[in-house]
Amino acid sequence: MHYDDIQAESAFGFDGNWKDFAKIALPNLLLTIVTLGIYRFWATTRERQYLWSHTRFVDERLEWTGTGKELFIGFVLVMLLFAIPLFGIQFVSQALVLRGYETAGVVLGLLPLFMIFYLTGLARFRALRYRLSRTRWRGIRGGSDDQGFTYGLSYMWKTFVGYLALGLLVPWSMTSLWNERWGKMSFGPHRFDADADSANVFARFLLFYLSPFVFVIGGVIAAATGGLAGYGIGGEEGAGVGLFTSVIILGLFFYVGLGLIAVAFYAKFYREAVGSTHWKDLHFGFEASTKDWIMLLIGDVLTVVLTLGIGFVFLSYRHWKFFVTHMEAGGDILLDELTQSTTATARHGEGLLDAFDIGAI
Amino acid sequence: MDEAFQASAQWYDGHTAIRHEGEAVWNGGDVLALRSSSGDTDVPFTDLEYAEERAGELVYRRSSQADFRLILPADLPAGLASRLPEKQVYGAWVDKLGIGKATAIFAAVSVAAVALFMTAPEWLGPRVPQSWERNLGDAMIGDMGNRLCHTPQGDAALAKLLGAVDPAQQKVRAGVANIGMVNAVALPGGQVLLFDGLVQDAETPEELAGVLGHEVGHVRERHVMTALLRQFGLSILLSGANSGMGETVFGLASMGYSRDAEREADEYARERMAESDISPLGAADFFERIGGDAEGEQNAVIGWVSSHPDPRERAEAYRAAAKGKSFTPVLSDDEFAALKSMCEEDPNVEEFDFF
Numbered sequence: 001m002h003y004d005d006i007q008a009e010s011a012f013g014f015d016g017n018w019k020d021f022a023k024i025a026l027p028n029l030l031l032t033i034v035t036l037g038i039y040r041f042w043a044t045t046r047e048r049q050y051l052w053s054h055t056r057f058v059d060e061r062l063e064w065t066g067t068g069k070e071l072f073i074g075f076v077l078v079m080l081l082f083a084i085p086l087f088g089i090q091f092v093s094q095a096l097v098l099r100g101y102e103t104a105g106v107v108l109g110l111l112p113l114f115m116i117f118y119l120t121g122l123a124r125f126r127a128l129r130y131r132l133s134r135t136r137w138r139g140i141r142g143g144s145d146d147q148g149f150t151y152g153l154s155y156m157w158k159t160f161v162g163y164l165a166l167g168l169l170v171p172w173s174m175t176s177l178w179n180e181r182w183g184k185m186s187f188g189p190h191r192f193d194a195d196a197d198s199a200n201v202f203a204r205f206l207l208f209y210l211s212p213f214v215f216v217i218g219g220v221i222a223a224a225t226g227g228l229a230g231y232g233i234g235g236e237e238g239a240g241v242g243l244f245t246s247v248i249i250l251g252l253f254f255y256v257g258l259g260l261i262a263v264a265f266y267a268k269f270y271r272e273a274v275g276s277t278h279w280k281d282l283h284f285g286f287e288a289s290t291k292d293w294i295m296l297l298i299g300d301v302l303t304v305v306l307t308l309g310i311g312f313v314f315l316s317y318r319h320w321k322f323f324v325t326h327m328e329a330g331g332d333i334l335l336d337e338l339t340q341s342t343t344a345t346a347r348h349g350e351g352l353l354d355a356f357d358i359g360a361i
Numbered sequence: 362m363d364e365a366f367q368a369s370a371q372w373y374d375g376h377t378a379i380r381h382e383g384e385a386v387w388n389g390g391d392v393l394a395l396r397s398s399s400g401d402t403d404v405p406f407t408d409l410e411y412a413e414e415r416a417g418e419l420v421y422r423r424s425s426q427a428d429f430r431l432i433l434p435a436d437l438p439a440g441l442a443s444r445l446p447e448k449q450v451y452g453a454w455v456d457k458l459g460i461g462k463a464t465a466i467f468a469a470v471s472v473a474a475v476a477l478f479m480t481a482p483e484w485l486g487p488r489v490p491q492s493w494e495r496n497l498g499d500a501m502i503g504d505m506g507n508r509l510c511h512t513p514q515g516d517a518a519l520a521k522l523l524g525a526v527d528p529a530q531q532k533v534r535a536g537v538a539n540i541g542m543v544n545a546v547a548l549p550g551g552q553v554l555l556f557d558g559l560v561q562d563a564e565t566p567e568e569l570a571g572v573l574g575h576e577v578g579h580v581r582e583r584h585v586m587t588a589l590l591r592q593f594g595l596s597i598l599l600s601g602a603n604s605g606m607g608e609t610v611f612g613l614a615s616m617g618y619s620r621d622a623e624r625e626a627d628e629y630a631r632e633r634m635a636e637s638d639i640s641p642l643g644a645a646d647f648f649e650r651i652g653g654d655a656e657g658e659q660n661a662v663i664g665w666v667s668s669h670p671d672p673r674e675r676a677e678a679y680r681a682a683a684k685g686k687s688f689t690p691v692l693s694d695d696e697f698a699a700l701k702s703m704c705e706e707d708p709n710v711e712e713f714d715f716f
Binding site for chain 2: 015027030031034035036039049053054060061063065136137138139140141188333335336338339340
């Protein structure tokens with residue numbers, strides 16, 4: 001019986017380094033530029049090969065088996081099947097409005113918006129499915145037999161309901177969609193399951209939700225005191241300066257403060273979501289604190305700004321490293337039972353909507 | 362056994378996650394023998410594909426079994442390495458060419474593609490079928506309806522003028538539009554409009570012949586399609602603009618032709634006028650006049666003047682064409698008068714609403 005107990009150390013590890021990654025990312029950038037962007041599908045694939053192969057899970061590295069060609073074909077198909085028809089509909093609806101059929105035109109004009117809404121959910125599902133099906137560990141891959149069409153509908157109504165009650169149900173829609181998405185994925189013979197509970201993130205969400213009110217009320221008081229203080233020091237002119245300073249501080253608070261609180265909520269949400277995800281007898285965890293996320297974002301900005309923009313090629317590296325180094329897993333894996341996934345992987349058809357490869361996990 | 366033909370190896374069969382550890386040995390045949398305590402496998406070399414290099418190891422796949430993985434140390438003994446598939450770095454094409462060469466070729470192809478795209482109006486414009494352009498023109502402008510001025514005498518005079526500068530069997534469609542601006546346009550689909558303002562401004566019929574000939578030149582030399590493509594991009598071929606008509610006419614009036622196109626249209630006008638014995642001096646006068654008071658009357662003539670070559674230069678070119686020749690009047694005084702009073706006397710003509 002082959003048996004792995006992975007309590008000993010962190011189950012996930014990353015041993016890439018940015019210099020090696022640069023040898024991939026910079027030629028990629030060059031080739032992408034000289035091919036007017038067409039190489040980017042192969043560039044993405046090469047980057048992922050590097051990142052995956054330097055990621056260790058327990059005692060074996062991951063392997064990325066996706067190809068640039070299938071991403072490219074997926075992109076072309078999406079263009080043909082969705083982008084051009086959507087453009088066409090927009091055009092026809094404008095023409096209808098101009099020719100006096102306002103209602104028909106407006107209805108037709110709204111259709112693409114609904115389609116894009118639906119496709120966003122569908123794409124999110126498909127991207128995750130694609131990544132799992134192209135990830136090998138010990139020769140075994142993941143995937144899903146679900147096409148994601150019902151998930152697309154769920155995405156629409158849950159997001160809608162989430163914003164309905166003054167946005168108070170947003171945490172519920174986020175956790176519920178996470179659970180639904182991961183519940184349909186599998187790796188090898190075993191399904192994932194997730195039972196993230198929005199109650200655990202609701203307090204953080206309220207912080208995010210209520211802070212604008214607190215800021216405004218606090219700001220008004222601060223402005224008044226600032227104005228008064230200024231008046232005390234420099235009369236009317238001083239009051240103006242004091243008021244002005246207070247307003248600037250208020251503005252800064254609003255942008256920076258609210259951004260920080262949003263990050264705090266997302267950090268909590270991500271810990272809850274990953275922490276509630278299981279795979280057979282394995283449970284996962286994500287250990288990044290709000291501070292870690294903020295450091296990541298500040299690092300991103302500095303990476304891009306200090307290199308006059310070229311550093312953006314390192315962002316995927318930074319994000320993957322952040323993700324892997326904060327991932328934890330515990331429990332047992334029975335290697336004998338870990339047989340090959342039987343989920344469908346159409347060789348190119350899979351690429352259909354995977355071209356919408358927007359942040360899958 | 363020779364050390365050069367064996368290496369330590371790990372493999373996964375693709376059915377379970379169990380790792381096999383042992384040795385890969387080449388005995389001189391067409392197969393690589395994988396030996397371990399957990400089982401032996403023979404893999405034909407032709408079945409092996411290179412997958413990737415990862416921290417000190419090379420990974421190979423089997424084409425017959427998608428999920429089979431063979432992991433060998435990167436510093437393979439030479440004998441074994443010679444039998445295994447070659448490494449790939451950038452993908453098949455780039456690897457074959459080498460990155461420097463591939464970059465150069467890609468860049469050259471891309472520059473050519475961009476150049477082809479950017480110059481599309483110039484080479485594509487004249488090749489768009491006339492019928493297509495006509496449909497497009499009709500879609501953009503629609504029916505001019507009563508916005509063009511018509512009287513029997515005026516129409517006859519205009520037809521005579523047009524005949525002089527457009528000798529082709531199938532004439533362009535010409536009309537006088539009820540617009541007070543000093544301007545004239547060539548519309549897509551071979552339609553030329555003289556604005557009534559220009560007709561009123563003209564002191565001799567020869568001036569009108571010059572302007573009309575110039576616009577006909579734009580139509581005959583297929584400049585209109587080129588300018589349309591430049592203005593609206595290639596999408597015009599698929600769609601046709603569908604905004605309000607007045608706006609379209611305005612857009613077309615301010616549409617820029619290149620200086621070369623203007624010169625060609627001028628040359629066309631001069632040639633036709635020479636053939637028909639029409640004096641180019643009228644056109645020369647016209648250009649001198651609009652050149653002289655372009656500043657004072659900027660709004661009225663901007664469409665005509667802005668993208669055109671220097672009026673003085675053009676006037677000289679027309680004047681030069683007149684040297685040492687005698688001409689016959691293109692229209693009689695009565696005909697010219699009929700043209701001038703066309704809009705005033707047409708009882709049905711409508712105002713031309715722009716917006």
